[in-house]
Amino acid sequence: MAVLSVSSLHAQQGNAARGERSFRACAACHSLERDRNMTGPSLADLWGRKAGTLPSFERFSDPLKSSGLTWDDRTLDQWLTDPQHLVPGNEMPFAGIKDAPARADLLAFLKEATKPGAAPSQSAQQGQMGGMGGMMGGMMGGGADPNLKTLEPGIQVKTISYCRDTYRVTTADGKTRAFWERNLRFRTDTSKEGPEQDAPALLPAGMMGDRAAVIFSAPEEIMKFVERRC
Ligand code: HEC
Known part of the structure; x- marks a missing residue:
């Protein structure tokens, strides 16, 4: 009692x-x-x-x-x-x-x-x-992504080309990854947590490695980066 x-x-x-x-x-x-x-x-x-x-x-x-x-x-x-x-x-x-x-x-x-x-x-x-680090951050749309100001070359986006149904994202380490257009999301973060201007970040979204998000520092950057090229 x-x-x-x-x-x-x-x-x-x-x-x-x-x-x-x-x-x-x-x-x-x-x-x-x-x-x-x-x-x-x-x-x-x-x-x-x-x-x-x-x-x-x-x-x-x-x-x-x-x-x-x-x-x-x-x-x-x-x-x-x-x-x-x-x-x-x-x-x-x-x-x-x-x-x-x-x-x-x-x-x-x-x-x-x-x-x-x-x-x-x-x-x-x-x-x-x-534990899950930025992976889950990207997936849940929460704000706790890794620091986007100083990006490792493997996630700093240099160019994005678009051909038929495919985006090809080339990062600062020279690697290019291809995504079906519906598996790549474009996002912005204009806050102080967001990436530097003209240095968008490629973050995995989901567990399978077939989905990702590119986070830009401003909406205007999206069309500037995406180039139609086959
Ligand atoms: C998946 C996202 C999500 C989760 C999880 C969540 N919230 Fe919220 N919360 C929101 C959103 C979105 C609103 C605004 C809702 C609206 O405008 O109708 C909100 C509103 C509120 C508000 C009102 C704030 C205000 O200024 O009027 C309080 C208090 C709050 N949440 C507390 C909590 C607490 C405590 C928890 C955890 C037990 C929690 N929330 C979990 C998304 C979430």
Whole structure:
């Protein structure tokens, strides 16, 4: 009995260390760094913020913007339990966490880590990227790709030619790889995490080696690089 009541007390208060581990489920989409937006908005300074109002995030859904919610212990607990129940039609692709103690742990961690001036913890930021490196980053569309500023020759793109249904990508090490046109994606990253101008990066996407993405520093670069040539 004594053991039970102690553990339920802990559950209510939340264990931030355990919560930091659960944050890995969020880190592919959310940064704790101010205004660093990925698939989802930065969560820095979350408590007290009105839902869907972070000015630097361009992609809030109408339902979240018009929800009238302000984020606090109670609304965040409801959001994490079942986002679609709290705000029907919102666009966060996350089913929710049904386990109340696990939510309490996560909120205990988030409350500390999102305080103004809190330094984002390295391990939390890396989130689920640990181990799989940039491979998964490319595949999940998350922001945790490898440093794109100083590219190894094997992934720095020099030229891209297009012939019939095939793109041929030549990298700075002189190698050329051919991709079926539907297996090569073109992306941009104009943030400070993105590649240098005219030095796009070729990153694998998926496990089979037949798919990849080229990340450019700006949309204008895409047509500049792709040359029709057989
Ligand atoms: C697959 C990507 C993804 C995952 C995983 C994810 N989110 Fe989100 N999150 C989003 C998107 C996209 C939005 C914006 C939704 C909208 O506008 O309808 C969002 C919105 C939010 C908001 C509202 C922010 C605001 O400024 O109003 C909070 C809080 C939040 N997420 C917390 C979390 C937490 C905590 C987790 C982990 C348990 C998590 N999210 C997991 C993508 C994700």
